[in-house]
Amino acid sequence: MRPSHIFSLLLLLLAPAIQAAVLAIDYGAEFTKLSLIKPGVPFDVVLDKDSKRKISSVVGWKRDDRVFGAEAKMAATRFPDAHFPYVKPLLGSTSQHQLPLHPNPPSMTNDGVLIFPHSSAPSHISPSPSSSEEVWTPTALLAHQISYYRHLAESLIPDGTTPEPINQVIVTVPSWWDHYQRKAYKDALELQGLTCLAMIGEGTGVALNYAMTRTFPNFNLEIGEGEKEYNIIYDSGALSTTATILSFYQTSYFPTKKSKTSINTTHIEVLSVGYENVGGVLLDTEIQKILTEDFIKKSGQKDIISDKRALAKLSREANRVKHILSANQEANVAIESLFNDVDYRSKISRASLESAVESSIPLFSHPITSALASAGLTLNDINSVILFGGNTRVPLVQQSLKSALGGTDDKIAQNVNTDEAAVLGAAYYGAALSRTFKMKNLNVTERSFYDIKMGDEVIFEQGTKLGERKILTLPVPSAEDEITLEFTQSTHLISGQSTTITERNQAISKPILSVKISDIENSVKNFTNPLPVVQVTLRLDPRGYLSVANAVLTSNSTGSEETTKDAGGVAGALKGLFGSKKDKDSSDDSVPAEENPTEDEVVDTKEEKKQPKKQKIALKFKEKHTGIRPMTGEEKRTTQARLRSIATYESAKFAREEARNLLEGYLYRLSGLLSEDAENRALHDFAKKEERITLQSIVDKTMEWLGDHAETADEETLKGKRADIEKIELPIITRFKESLHRPKAIEAFQQAMFSSRSFLVEATKNNTEALENVSKQTPENPAIPPKYTEEELKDVETQMKENELWMDDLMKKQVLLEDDLTSDPVIWADDLDKKGKKLQMTVLRLINKKAPRRPKPVISSSSSSATATTSTRLANPTNHHGPSVTESTHSELPDLSEETLSSTTLANPTHKGPVLEDKTQETGDKMGTTYISKAIPTHKGPEPPKHQEL
Numbered sequence: 029m030r031p032s033h034i035f036s037l038l039l040l041l042l043a044p045a046i047q048a049a050v051l052a053i054d055y056g057a058e059f060t061k062l063s064l065i066k067p068g069v070p071f072d073v074v075l076d077k078d079s080k081r082k083i084s085s086v087v088g089w090k091r092d093d094r095v096f097g098a099e100a101k102m103a104a105t106r107f108p109d110a111h112f113p114y115v116k117p118l119l120g121s122t123s124q125h126q127l128p129l130h131p132n133p134p135s136m137t138n139d140g141v142l143i144f145p146h147s148s149a150p151s152h153i154s155p156s157p158s159s160s161e162e163v164w165t166p167t168a169l170l171a172h173q174i175s176y177y178r179h180l181a182e183s184l185i186p187d188g189t190t191p192e193p194i195n196q197v198i199v200t201v202p203s204w205w206d207h208y209q210r211k212a213y214k215d216a217l218e219l220q221g222l223t224c225l226a227m228i229g230e231g232t233g234v235a236l237n238y239a240m241t242r243t244f245p246n247f248n249l250e251i252g253e254g255e256k257e258y259n260i261i262y263d264s265g266a267l268s269t270t271a272t273i274l275s276f277y278q279t280s281y282f283p284t285k286k287s288k289t290s291i292n293t294t295h296i297e298v299l300s301v302g303y304e305n306v307g308g309v310l311l312d313t314e315i316q317k318i319l320t321e322d323f324i325k326k327s328g329q330k331d332i333i334s335d336k337r338a339l340a341k342l343s344r345e346a347n348r349v350k351h352i353l354s355a356n357q358e359a360n361v362a363i364e365s366l367f368n369d370v371d372y373r374s375k376i377s378r379a380s381l382e383s384a385v386e387s388s389i390p391l392f393s394h395p396i397t398s399a400l401a402s403a404g405l406t407l408n409d410i411n412s413v414i415l416f417g418g419n420t421r422v423p424l425v426q427q428s429l430k431s432a433l434g435g436t437d438d439k440i441a442q443n444v445n446t447d448e449a450a451v452l453g454a455a456y457y458g459a460a461l462s463r464t465f466k467m468k469n470l471n472v473t474e475r476s477f478y479d480i481k482m483g484d485e486v487i488f489e490q491g492t493k494l495g496e497r498k499i500l501t502l503p504v505p506s507a508e509d510e511i512t513l514e515f516t517q518s519t520h521l522i523s524g525q526s527t528t529i530t531e532r533n534q535a536i537s538k539p540i541l542s543v544k545i546s547d548i549e550n551s552v553k554n555f556t557n558p559l560p561v562v563q564v565t566l567r568l569d570p571r572g573y574l575s576v577a578n579a580v581l582t583s584n585s586t587g588s589e590e591t592t593k594d595a596g597g598v599a600g601a602l603k604g605l606f607g608s609k610k611d612k613d614s615s616d617d618s619v620p621a622e623e624n625p626t627e628d629e630v631v632d633t634k635e636e637k638k639q640p641k642k643q644k645i646a647l648k649f650k651e652k653h654t655g656i657r658p659m660t661g662e663e664k665r666t667t668q669a670r671l672r673s674i675a676t677y678e679s680a681k682f683a684r685e686e687a688r689n690l691l692e693g694y695l696y697r698l699s700g701l702l703s704e705d706a707e708n709r710a711l712h713d714f715a716k717k718e719e720r721i722t723l724q725s726i727v728d729k730t731m732e733w734l735g736d737h738a739e740t741a742d743e744e745t746l747k748g749k750r751a752d753i754e755k756i757e758l759p760i761i762t763r764f765k766e767s768l769h770r771p772k773a774i775e776a777f778q779q780a781m782f783s784s785r786s787f788l789v790e791a792t793k794n795n796t797e798a799l800e801n802v803s804k805q806t807p808e809n810p811a812i813p814p815k816y817t818e819e820e821l822k823d824v825e826t827q828m829k830e831n832e833l834w835m836d837d838l839m840k841k842q843v844l845l846e847d848d849l850t851s852d853p854v855i856w857a858d859d860l861d862k863k864g865k866k867l868q869m870t871v872l873r874l875i876n877k878k879a880p881r882r883p884k885p886v887i888s889s890s891s892s893s894a895t896a897t898t899s900t901r902l903a904n905p906t907n908h909h910g911p912s913v914t915e916s917t918h919s920e921l922p923d924l925s926e927e928t929l930s931s932t933t934l935a936n937p938t939h940k941g942p943v944l945e946d947k948t949q950e951t952g953d954k955m956g957t958t959y960i961s962k963a964i965p966t967h968k969g970p971e972p973p974k975h976q977e978l
């Protein structure tokens with residue numbers, strides 16, 4: 029199959045997997061960037077709560093409240109005991125960093141897992157930790173942060189859509205991350221119920237971003253002719269520096285012989301990676317060390333080294349000073365009340381910093397030389413060096429880099445967006461996986477940074493494309509019922525190169541996975557073919573860790589040991605989406621089944637077609653992670669429950685705060701209105717004195733109460749307090765609103781009465797005329813029967829009479845009250861509205877009634893038939909009339925369209941637009957609505973004040 033066929037086929041398969049949003053996360057040791065791929069959301073970086081484009085990678089607590097990003101960083105000096113920065117280097121790791129990065133250093137459990145203390149952890153965390161010394165694993169701390177990232181992304185809602193949860197992510201990780209580290213990240217995502225579509229190298233992310241806007245030379249994969257472009261991504265971050273060498277090229281082919289346009293694919297292929305455990309934090313800690321020693325020398329206060337708050341202040345100042353020294357030769361240091369109320373002031377120069385870290389400077393250039401060596405390339409082959417990461421702006425890093433590039437910076441690519449490139453690249457990758465966006469074809473290939481061995485046998489060599497599989501063929505054990513396979517990871521040292529600690533450490537063989545295949549004996553009994561052997565398919569997951577795809581009992585046919593060359597990169601990642609069914613019954617029981625069936629099965633059936641007789645019996649197997657173990661199912665359940673308990677607390681808190689803010693705002697508004705010099709006089713004019721006093725006193729009391737209970741009162745209590753005051757305010761507000769709307773309502777009511785009267789007069793006249801004509805008609809010359817029945821006209825008359833009586837009576841009383849605004853109204857705008865509207869509806873219906881036609885002249889017969897017609901019409905029961913016509917039938921009347929309505933203008937002399945207002949408007953604001961058009965300039969009262977709610 030041609031490569032692009034595979035690609036498009038896979039995209040089809042993939043389509044259902046990516047429905048809506050995919051969040052790209054570039055999680056850094058110090059800062060994290062996010063980008064959301066979602067139809068309707070502009071493609072950009074996701075901003076945090078403070079509208080920052082980069083988010084501090086930290087979680088902390090301010091007493092009971094979990095905080096993130098800049099807020100968490102700010103809280104470090106006040107709450108150093110619940111401050112957890114730099115989680116990334118501890119994921120899937122046991123190296124307690126030598127750097128003083130963690131105010132609360134983690135301890136190691138008996139089975140080799142790092143775990144952080146959380147002293148005085150909030151009581152809402154459930155299940156509550158049994159000891160404050162062992163609360164959060166690095167994975168759990170990452171999961172906290174991921175919940176925040178997800179929250180930020182979920183609040184990006186395109187107009188007119190409803191919020192929807194995000195459950196798919198694409199993440200970047202250091203490409204040298206090993207089995208443990210990748211597993212730990214995956215666990216953190218799973219704790220939040222997120223599916224990891226792809227885990228790509230940070231350098232790969234930058235490369236994708238770089239490739240999006242460029243074209244590359246053509247290369248013919250089949251005949252190996254053409255050109256490739258080689259670039260180095262040099263990424264110097266907070267804690268590590270990585271150089272990734274990639275080749276970029278384009279392939280172009282015609283899908284069929286007749287095709288006129290070629291299909292072009294951009295290939296991005298990782299060739300090699302070099303890295304060192306050195307980054308910008310080295311400078312932070314060095315500055316902190318210099319400052320601490322200087323402070324002790326000047327003040328004699330040695331105890332500062334055990335004061336967490338003072339150290340947090342020093343660490344913050346060190347970071348500030350570092351940035352100043354990147355641009356200046358010297359920086360001032362100033363910390364108020366650093367320790368025991370002693371202020372600290374000093375100066376530090378770039379030169380003194382550089383000499384303090386001198387021995388580490390070559391480490392910044394080493395990744396480049398090491399990556400070139402393992403790719404077998406020289407600097408001359410390199411097109412350009414693309415910088416990424418904040419630390420590349422530090423002068424000594426730039427110097428070191430320049431020395432690795434032969435003393436010149438000619439090759440350093442200019443004007444490439446450095447800090448956001450990885451997350452944007454990852455987002456592009458997500459878009460490429462989705463069919464919602466039109467993207468260029470991409471083929472990304474990443475490689476294993478490690479040798480994966482079984483005993484001495486190399487299973488996947490360092491540099492193997494991620495996504496590849498390998499089948500191991502093993503003899504059926506003669507005595508036992510099971511086989512156990514142990515796998516390790518290591519790198520090999522490049523001979524002739526001087527190596528660093530990092531490299532030597534990587535070269536040590538470490539256990540990663542143990543696979544136990546069981547119940548073999550029974551399966552053998554069922555096996556009828558000759559030469560039974562056990563075949564285990566191992567997979568180098570596109571996300572970079574080792575797993576078992578399946579284990580079967582089958583016949584030993586020739587060439588049984590083979591490697592299926594699955595496509596790496598995009599294709600591999602796609603494969604990872606579907607995974608293998610059998611992955612599920614592997615290691616951890618609690619993991620939500622993320623992977624679906626299965627493209628493997630498609631492949632399998634094809635294989636079986638080729639060799640139809642080959643019998644295969646699936647074998648049970650169990651994966652166990654050795655070395656640094658990932659979280660167990662039990663740990664995951666506990667952590668997940670804790671995360672949920674925090675989420676519950678936070679949403680209750682949010683609701684509570686909202687209720688409190690509403691109450692607070694309400695109290696301020698009321699006390700403003702009650703104050704003597706209030707501009708808006710509503711509460712003064714319309715409240716009786718006692719009412720005002722009562723209101724004032726309850727407002728004062730509630731304010732005082734709120735002062736004491738703002739932080740503790742629950743949502744219900746807060747809402748209750750507000751309701752109590754509203755009960756007192758309501759009659760006053762009603763008076764005010766009534767007085768505001770009454771003149772308009774009366775005017776409108778009178779208009780309706782006036783129009784109805786005109787109608788009645790005219791209609792009666794017409795009817796009388798018509799009846800007269802009817803009485804004179806002959807069969808040869810029939811007359812038009814009257815349009816209205818007597819009952820219909822009677823109904824209008826009755827309604828008008830009733831209205832008049834009602835109005836006269838109430839108006840007399842209302843007029844007496846007119847000077848006293850504090851008395852409750854007698855006549856309600858709403859009632860006027862209803863009655864007027866009902867009358868108008870009755871009249872409108874009659875006006876719009878179809879006029880009767882002149883009956884056909886009957887030439888020879890008697891006149892009786894014509895009279896009969898008339899009487900039928902009069903009796904016609906389908907002619908609605910009387911009180912049954914209410915406003916509620918309004919919308920059911922077919923003939924009350926806009927046109928017919930405007931034809932009724934004659935009934936309403938002042939009317940300029942359609943008579944009836946939109947229904948929604950009527951219900952929206954009852955008090956302000958009239959049933960006569962708003963165009964009537966009837967309103968004489970004061971302009972409504974702007975405080976509708978009062």
Ligand SMILES: *[C@@H]1O[C@H](CO)[C@@H](O)[C@H](O)[C@H]1NC(C)=O
Nearest residue numbers: 031032034035471473595599
């Ligand atoms: C991607 O490119 C590699 C060669 O670098 C090729 O072997 C593979 O088939 C391609 N995959 C797809 C899906 O095009």
Ligand SMILES: *[C@@H]1O[C@H](CO)[C@@H](O)[C@H](O)[C@H]1NC(C)=O
Nearest residue numbers: 246278279280289290291292
């Ligand atoms: C593919 O690349 C060839 C050669 O670079 C170019 O001529 C052609 O226009 C490209 N096709 C598309 C569809 O971009």
Ligand SMILES: *[C@@H]1O[C@H](CO)[C@@H](O)[C@H](O)[C@H]1NC(C)=O
Nearest residue numbers: 501502503504561584585586
């Ligand atoms: C399978 O057969 C080959 C050659 O026929 C033999 O060398 C190999 O040892 C056999 N493998 C097993 C596991 O029996």
Ligand SMILES: *[C@@H]1O[C@H](CO)[C@@H](O)[C@H](O)[C@H]1NC(C)=O
Nearest residue numbers: 547549550551552553554645
């Ligand atoms: C062997 O075959 C029998 C009958 O088909 C079946 O019930 C049993 O589960 C099989 N055993 C194994 C280990 O596959």
Ligand SMILES: *[C@@H]1O[C@H](CO)[C@@H](O)[C@H](O)[C@H]1NC(C)=O
Nearest residue numbers: 787788790791792794815875
């Ligand atoms: C009365 O008759 C005149 C002339 O036919 C007509 O224009 C008018 O609309 C009628 N009035 C009513 C209220 O039906």
